[in-house]
Amino acid sequence: MTATNARPKAGAGARAAVGGGRDVLMLLLLPVPLLVAALPAAFAGGGTRRWFGGRGESQRAEAQAAKDAAAEAFYELDTAQRDLRISIETINAVDSSPRGRKAAEDFDALGRRIDEVSHAYITAVDRHDLDRDDLESSVASQARTELTRAKDDLVRVKGELDRFAQGLGPLLGSAETQLARLAPAVERARQALLAASNALDSVRAAGLRADDLAARLAALAPELTKLNQGAGQHGVPETLQRADVVLRDAEAVRTEAERLPERAAEIDRRLVSLRTRAQALTTRAGSVEPVLSELRRRFSAACWQDLQPVPEQAAVNVRQAEDKLVEAAKAREEQRWADATSRLSTVRALLNATNEAVSAAGDRLRQLNAVAKDPQEEIERTRFAVRDAQRLAMAGRHTPDPRHARPLDDSVARLDRAIAGLEGRHPDYWHFLTETDAVRRTAARVVSDIREERGAGT
Template sequence: MLPLLLLPAAVALAPAAFAGGGTRRWGWGRGEGRREEAQAAKDAAAAAFYELDTAQRDLRITIETITAVDSSPAARKAVADFEEFGRRIDEVSAAYIATVDSHDLDRDDLESSAASRAHGELTRAKDELVRVKGDLERFGESLASLLTRAENQLAQVAPAVERARQGLRAASEALDAARATGLRADDLAARLAALGPELTKLNEGAGRHGVQGTVQRAEDVRREAEAIRDEAGRLPQRAADLDKRLVSLRTRAQALTTRAETVGPVLSELRRRYSAACWQDLQRVPDEARQAVAAAEAKLADARTARDEQRWADATALLATVRALLGTTDEGITAAGDRLRRLDEVALDHGKEVERTRFALRDAQRLAMDGRSTPDPRHARPLDDAVARLERAVDGLEGRHPDWWHFLTETEAVRDTAARVVQEIREERGRGENR
């Protein structure tokens, strides 16, 4: 037999059959057609493989979006279902790759049967890829509500973080403005610096710290930054107010020092004109006043130092202590003068005090009887006791040196009882009207 290349072209391209069981060759047109069909199936399978991979990556973003926000059972099920799809995708992808690797469509001696077999297997691989992609897409559509809710929550992140950043900038600017007036504001600077790590976490994003955690952190940073800004803005006025209070309290301390000197003569007058029971409790007022004023002046000096060192909280606390000391001293000094005045008034005419007290009792008794034939024992008993108490106080004035102060405290106690009964009656009637 002559080599094929030496035969005429027409003969070489024509179909041939050889006797004696020889191999039957395909015609060129028919063999190349099968190859092209197989190649087309391979291209279609490659396209399906790429589309499935793209769909899987897109859906992974959806799952990550949901899980960044949602930890509900529905979200956890979505993750589990996606993982199951991942296993299915790995299986069909591995089958596709194995099919591609098992067929070399570029071989020169590719037989028609091999091309047909490749076409069928590649088509089945493509169909399986398309089927899984369809299932994956339907699964993705079922996540629409979860995705919408997650996206709505994610949409809160950027505005919240931006508000926090704006708050930090405003706080920093306010701090700079306060320092420009000569105020150090070290405590505010330390609080602002403490927000640095929180800002770093905000910059790391919700993907690392979660949506809710990020939004809450942003809100906390904004709130603290605004507080720092406001305090820094008030700092110059706060310093000015402290200066005014220092001057005012120093002036008040000086005035009380002068007033304390009047207590001695008042006590001498009380001792001369009234029994010991009327003034014994005031004996220590002069010494206590001097001690309190001295303590207040020492605290004022400490407050001045704290203010100069810009320890605002310490200065404010010290001034509050000074105010309390001076207030107590003022009450003691005033009490001595008031005692003498009230004792003089009642000693001159105690009838006014008695009549005033009886009027309060009669007013309470009228209210207790209003709309009733007999008073309620809960009201009548304390009023009857108060009447008896007043009578005893009046009887106690007999004698050469009556205890006028005891008389005054007793009449005041009787009026308090009357006022309490009146209040109880009105409250009870108010509750009855509201039913």
């Protein structure tokens, strides 16, 4: 039994505990002549009672004062318990952690102690009628003792309740913060759903179906229902999380719906652009065969064998790209935007690969012509890269770090072998070019390692 629930059971005695305090206050406010006239009536509780002077009335007054003090302590404890119960309910609505559960358990334990001291107080009040005409001094003294003890117990438990309330500060602050977020979060989610729905209506009015977006928005309907049912049914943390998910998903639908007209226009532009590019590559692929013919005529097989499949592969890639363009156009017409975008990405990849292969044949011929005419430029370029790396490796040192010196020494030997390979009737110029490129890449890697190590202070 809590203090709140116990109060109505106090009966006339409990009510008199508070009423007695009011009687004394009213007497203090009366003028002096009226005070003299009112004293008998006030202590008689509104009725008629013989006035007993001396020690008996003094004991009665002390008992009544103890009763008033106990009533005040009872009222303060009851008020504090009511306020704290609201705080506990707030925490329970938000926090299901072990700390939150322990707070509720501790409050229940305090409630049982409050019931005990409240019951003792109410029993003491009901046991003694301080308004009786024949109240004996011994009975008044006993009533004062019991009511004082009840008051002290009420005050002690009130202190425990206050200390417990102070310890709830962090939990209560966190719970109130989440509750303060709840209504705005739910409202934002609802507004986001409304905005997404309006964006879809605008898209449809422009002749775009957006079926996938409509399906995604419809999937959020059950979540909206749960939001409308409230945190009382689903809990505050779950409702906050649900509101965040609905907000994010609805905003994604709205954003995509608003971009849909632009997306459709972009797909139309890409269809035109990629068709033009496919036609241009078909023309360019026709020039590969003459390039290969010249390579075969002037250079050794090692210089052009890897390019032999280019004309056929280019033709295959262009045909596949054209087929995918047809599929993309159909997807666009049916407003299957994701499919159209995917097909166009495939077309772009095929055309990029074809362009690289076709360009490689022409680039190969130019490189081979240049090195066949004068290999010295390629040699000097490579030697400069190696020497530059060697200078950096020796900077600030008497001897280079073996980690840097070894790859550079190997690169010098590799370059010498590549130069020696140019001797003979049919030199492999392509092998020479690949070797010099590898040497330069090794030198660049050593330079990068040295700078990274020195930048790190090692």
